[in-house]
Structure formats: C-alpha cells, structure tokens
Amino acid sequence: MHELPITESILKIVLKHAQANDVRKVKTIHLRIGRLSDLQDEWIQRYFDYLSKGTVAERARIEIERTPIVMRCNACTASYEWEVSKMGDVVCPACGGKSSTLLSGREYTIKEMEAE
Numbered sequence: 001m002h003e004l005p006i007t008e009s010i011l012k013i014v015l016k017h018a019q020a021n022d023v024r025k026v027k028t029i030h031l032r033i034g035r036l037s038d039l040q041d042e043w044i045q046r047y048f049d050y051l052s053k054g055t056v057a058e059r060a061r062i063e064i065e066r067t068p069i070v071m072r073c074n075a076c077t078a079s080y081e082w083e084v085s086k087m088g089d090v091v092c093p094a095c096g097g098k099s100s101t102l103l104s105g106r107e108y109t110i111k112e113m114e115a116e
C-alpha cells in the first residue's frame, strides 16, 4: 500500500499551493504517473478522500494521466519510448543494443490543480 505515503505528499503539495494562491476550494487535481508505476488510481483517490477531510482539498477529484516509459540506450545513447508489456525484452530501435537505462516511467508529478 505505498499509495498512502505518496498520496500524503501529493496532498501536502496541493495544500501548500492552495494556501500560497489563496484557494478556498480545490476542485480537481491532475496527476501524471509513469506507466511503469504500479500506483492504483482507485487507491490514490480513496486515500486522498480520507486524508483531505477538513481541508480545502476535501472532495477534490483526482485525474490521472499515464505517461510513457522512456529508455536510453547505453550503447548509442538514443532515447526511445517502450511498452510495459515488453519490459522484459528491451531492445534499442536505433542500434539493437540490449542494455538501457530507464529515464522516466516510474515518477509521479502534479500537472495542475483547479480551484472552484
């Protein structure tokens, strides 16, 4: 259940931002989560509902957008997008190299939030 600490930190950022911008009610929060992350949308919303009670973000809706996995080839340094289902067999489309580094795909960021 690692959604809990992550949801806590998201709420913390949202509340800080709301306070700095004099927001009285947060309506929607847009998150971007890497496709390789196993964070479950449903759990993020549930934890958020629970944690945000009594704050300006109470009952805010969380919209999640999944961002692509980006790899970088260790041989030719080309970067390319890859599918979750093929993570066991990563091959550089430029040179065929099988050694690569994950550039993004696990991260989560707050893209924007809407106030009411």
Ligand SMILES: [Zn+2]
Binding pocket: 073, 074, 075, 076, 077, 078, 092, 093, 094, 095, 096, 097
């Ligand atoms: Zn390559």
